[in-house]
Amino acid sequence: MQLLALDNETLGWGATPVLSGVSLTVDQGERIALLGPSGVGKSTLLNAMRLRMTDRRVALVPQENGLVAQLSVFHNVWMGRLDDFGTARNMRTLLWPVGRERAEVDADLARTGLNGLGRRRVSTLSGGQKQRVALSRALLRGGDVVIADEPVSAVDPAQSRELLSQIEASFATSILALHDVQLALDHATRIIGLGRGGIVLDAPSADLTIPDLMGLYA
Template identity: 50%
Template sequence: MLHLQGETLGYGGHVVLPDVDFALHPGERVVLLGRSGSGKSTLLNAVHARLAAQGRRDLALVPQEHGLVPQLSVFHNVYMGRLDRHRAAYNLVNLVWPLAAERRQVEDALRAVGLAGMGRRPLGALSGGQKQRTALARAVHRGGAVLIGDEPVSAVDERHAAELVAMLGQRFRTMVLALHDVALARLIATRIVGIRKGRLVIDKPASRVGKDEIDALYRL
């Protein structure tokens, strides 16, 4: 599906991850672990960009800052997950007066993330956790085979975070997620990639990653 070999990743001329070797195969649930600033988001962005460049339409994204439009309702933010699948005139109709079929489909996605009945609410009326759930609902509404998520449940309590990630695992065959919760990572991951100071120091099946290896990722 994807193979980065000996690549240098960064932004604005700044190198974050030098000499990266990373492959992604269909059906994998890859979790990236590491301290803030280690390079997890940089790797996620590169993976998403390369998959999008392949012309994939089965790709959903949950960015760290949610990528929501504050001037729009919850419905419209979720509807935007499929914006590229319709003609401009159809999208305009749903911006002004959403069709019943689209409302039902968006409501299904909202129900999946625990926001049933909240489609008409303005985004600004939501809590941080509800906004994050809205971003998840947008990804669910888009659907597809691959999900890229950057701390997609960081604003949700532990129990609900586990439920949401399990739900995503049922809907997306392949996932690459950056998480801060090690227990949650072990619950969902088939493979763990650990990043420390700009280097991929762990890349193996989750069942073979020891506690000492994880602890070393977070040492100063």
């Protein structure tokens, strides 16, 4: 099943083009990694893909995490479910979360290595912990697809692999901007490389090697 299609499109922010001539489709079940140097347009492409999937339940992990620093880890993770409920229910959860809600969040915090941190204020966490809170929020939300912008850039290689395994186990389809070419080869079924204002590589990961991908950064 096709989830989205872009046909010779120019993508950017406001009136400023970033990528041109972009044509691609995404099918259900694909694990896609976007690669390329900083500023090449990975976030722009992820945003365009998100906007084309308004009819799908999409979990997001934005590059800057999208957390509210003054609130607890629990409340930030629960934000992944806010649009499932009305205002009254969400206000009650903000003020008096019940045990079942805490247990749901705690289960996903355990999957990202944040056991016991549900009551901690996000402002007290390290960068890597904040990144894992954002991923926990996506796991709690669930859905047809996860779109994540550098979701493991602030954690060590072993944690990165474990977190990507959690994504793979939770979402049939994933579209991730990654910074590590080996992680991309290990996790993705398809790799899209960006450069020179457009897509310069789009191939199954099984057909690619590290030298192939390092050329994106030359």
